[in-house]
Amino acid sequence: MSDGTPTLWERDHEVRTLTSAIEAARHGRSGFILVEGPGGMGKTTLLSFAGRTAVSSGFRVLRARGSELEQGFGFGIVRQLFEPALARAGQTQRDRWLQGGAQPAASALGPLEGGDAPVGDFAVLHGLYWLTANMCASTPMILIVDDLHLADAASLRFLTYLLPRMEGLALGILAGARPRDPHRDRDLLAHILTDPVTTVLRPGPLSPDAAARVVRDVIGSADRDFCTACRELTGGNPLLLRELAVAAASQRIPTTAESVSLLPAIAGDAIGRRVRLQLRGLEAEATTLAQAVAIMDGKANLAEAASVAALESTQACQVLASLTAADILLQEEPLTFVHPIVQAAINDMMDGPQRVRLHQRAARVFASIGAPRERVAAHLMQTEPAAEPEVVAALRAGAAEALTHAAPESALAYLERALQEPPTQEERPGLLRSLGEVAMLVDGRKAVDYLTRALTAAEEAQAQGEIADMLGRSLFAAGRTSEAMTVLTEAVSRLDEREAEQADLRRRLQANMINTTLANVELHDASERLVSKLREAPQEPGLGGRLLDALIGWYDGIAALDAEAALTRTRRAFADGILVEKAVATEAFADAVWTLISADQDDVVRLLDGALDRSHRVGSTFGTAVVLAFRGLAWLRQGFLAEAETDARESARFAESVHLDVLRPLVASFLADTLMERGELGAAEQALSWADQVSLPAAAAQLYWTRISHGRLLVHQGRPGEGTEALIESGRRFEEYGWRNSAYLDWRTDAALGLDACGRHSEARALAMETLDLARRWGAPRALGQALRIGGVVTGREEGLTMLRSAVEVLRPSHAQLEHAKALCALGVALRRANERGEARACLAKALDLADRAGATPLIELARAEIRVSGGRPRRTAITGPDALTPSEHRVAVLAAAGHTNRVIAQQLFVTPKTVEVHLSSVYRKLGITRRYQLSLQGQLAGTAGTESP
Secondary structure (H helix, E strand, O other): OOOOOOOOOOOHHHHHHHHHHHHHHHOOOOEEEEEEOOOOOOHHHHHHHHHHHHHHOOOEEEEEEOOOOOOOOOOHHHHHHHHHHHHHOOHHHHHHHOOHHHHHHHHHOOOOOOOOOOOOHHHHHHHHHHHHHHHHHHOOEEEEEEOHHHOOHHHHHHHHHHHHHOOOOOEEEEEEEOOOOOOOOOOHHHHHHOOOOEEEEOOOOOOHHHHHHHHHHHHOOOOHHHHHHHHHHHOOOHHHHHHHHHHHHHOOOOOOHHHHHHOHHHHOOHHHHHHHHHHHOOOHHHHHHHHHHHHOOOOOOHHHHHHHHOOOHHHHHHHHHHHHHOOOEOOOOOOOEOOHHHHHHHHHOOOHHHHHHHHHHHHHHHHHOOOOHHHHHHHHOOOOOOOOHHHHHHHHHHHHHHHHOOOHHHHHHHHHHHHHOOOOOOOHHHHHHHHHHHHOOOOHHHHHHHHHHHHHHOOOHHHHHHHHHHHHHHHHHOOOHHHHHHHHHHHHHHOOOOOHHHHHHHHHHHHHHHHHHHOOHHHHHHHHHHHHHHHOOOOOOOHHHHHHHHHHHHHHHHOOOOHHHHHHHHHHHHOOOHHHHHOOOOHHHHHHHHHHHHOOOOOHHHHHHHHHHHHHHHOOHHHHHHHHHHHHHHHHHHOOHHHHHHHHHHHHHHHHHOOOHHHHHHHHHHHHHHHHHOOOHHHHHHHHHHHOOOOOOOOOOOHHHHHHHHHHHHHHOOOHHHHHHHHHHHHHHHHHHOOOOOOOOOOHHHHHHHHHHOOOHHHHHHHHHHHHHHHHHHOOHHHHHHHHHHHHHHHOHHHHHHHHHHHHHHHOOOOOHHHHHHHHHHHHHHHHHOOOHHHHHHHHHHHHHHHHHHOOHHHHHHHHHHHHHOOOOOOOOOOOOHHHOOHHHHHHHHHHHOOOOHHHHHHHHOOOHHHHHHHHHHHHHHHOOOOHHHHHHOOOOOOOOOOOOO
16 A cells, blocks of 8 residues: 555546646746545655655655544644755755745744844745745746645634735645535635645546456455445545455455355444455564554654654664565654544554553653754643643743744644643643643633733732733623723722832723723713813823823714824824834734824825835734734825725735734725725625624624725725615714724715715715814815815805815815815816816826826726816816826836836835736836836936835
């Protein structure tokens, strides 16, 4: 049953697909091929064939296999893929592969150097992408992962990060997996399987003719009925079919129709039966060594396996030769069974206590040789709790190592097993706190449980306050705001106001309280009292003071509509960089950025770029999802719809990968609003449906963003009555929070237009005037210009024309190009109706240019139609010149003009080299050039590297 070069029976389609994928990868047409099926269907054989084909074609082939033992081992698959290649490479090659954006990948691939600090999981994912890209640059590469269904979560997250960035890389990914559980719809593997670059192959059972050839290949001549019975008993599974034939031959069962009745007795466990018979014929040490290799899951060399089996090295070599000759193990290191089903048969020969003893021995062996602490912990995970302090210590050490490798899922598993051991009473409070801290990165529900228990176990007020701060945030994320307030209030009361070292903790807890009360309409009075009290408190440095500034600034903006106070607080929150450094994943950071966006502050994109830069170097997926969500909102407000959609979709992907459910409604709303502006109503509906896939408490404030976006979608779908009622109902309920500033969440604009479309003109005008009054109080150009536009549209006549002219003037100097385009178009329509056709055409032409730059298809079509009605002829060609460049195109063009290569540009802008190529093609077309050197001759590009985009 050797897996050397087995016959690929009836696998022509799979072979062609794999061969084509390898050839496509050579030319940068990358893809992911998954061979899915039950054990024995030929997945491993097909992947082995593909690997040989790729090697013979000049590819670098990296291989890995998932296993139950290392399923909790952080980045286990990634390490199997990359560590051998890095070890074989010379120092110069390794330095080249790990240069630039790939540097953080080192955190996942081995022990950190003494002075290196751990980096966030997102920084590691981004670093691994660049390591992959760097390795593909000189030699095309194939990654082969068998038993992907047993892969660790961190490695699966890397694959989900890599797949949408593969285009243009000389890379192919080939994997094999058992069929997944259909009920695990949020499984990371499910995201991989549904990615557009993924092709799934499902090898079918062998036909009767092929099954007969397999049986006769083993036995020789055999009756047709005998072969048919073998096929029926094995379901046409090639491996099981062959093993049944071997078992029949070994028991000398005649291969005739009369012997068919004897087959069921040996068919159920043909492989296990064969393995047990072969081991009986070998020395007793063969079974011992095979069992040691089985519990080490193919991740051990002979010396390690021999130590676990208590064999001398010479004896172990002899035993290995016997096991290889018996077709049980392969002659290679790490020691591997000829097939996972053989390994399963060996495991089945051991009872539970025997497996536990071997795992205990393996843990001791690996600890004694200084193996990675996670490797020791992986074996301890398979043992029974026994209240041994050294086991708790080893598991906590494994968790600490997992965190340095940005694998919090693994760290949480090790700590949970340590809690089961259990720890001593003295160690228990610290372990519970560690569990809560790690669970906050992985599972919010577990975080609440562990932190609640940690808070009960803590004795000192400082420790209680620190735990309460984390527990309050976890309860908030779960929508349990009333419970959060109780925890936070009690924690603050326990702190001594006279203790200077507790001052920052007190402010952090108070900031947490404001955030919690703002999100619950039932606690609205408490939020007002807190804000009023803390607004007058002395200004203090530190994170707590910055969190308070951010949240009070947000309240001053969304509730009080006091732009000066809001911006003063928000600017102070960002003044010393501590908010970006330590709190990107918090609501306070999001709220502070939101205030800057709502106030049309010019530097908000630059600030978010800086936060994103930090995320790529040291940040977490949580923080990156938040930054991208709000950069997408900033792009939407400025009218750069392509950039807005890209950021929102990326944020959604990250939020889903780490179960950041609290962010879903906001991201979905931002994305849906962007898609509506682009005229993609079906995609907008899908975005809102995505938000509904998780359940948040009905009173969660975030849900109002999706509810209002849904009402807006109904209006855009030509259902103004339904949409308007939905907008008004949600909008008025939203205002029960005390939040009236439409610059943060606008529902009145579409509601007023919907009322007007339904003939409810007086209601429309009243709502428009209410909006205008609020916008004037806030004073930001975009909100004011929008309110003037809506007021002008629903008012009509001369008064409405005046308001539309004012809207255009207010918006002209602002960055809100899409809203400016809408105001120009509305003014053009009004002028055309007033028979001022010349001025109307001028307004409409300018509106068309701005709408075209924004990519707002419905507005483009409206402007074109109105130009024709007013007697003009709309231009047919797209706008050109430097002003036609989108922000992304401008950034790429500036860096290219400065002489940077595409790869350097991609690393600086955190995009793929293929994306840079696409942007440069668009830049050449818009600038009317054909050569790269001509970029430096463009006056608006040369010498501006590092400056703001237009």
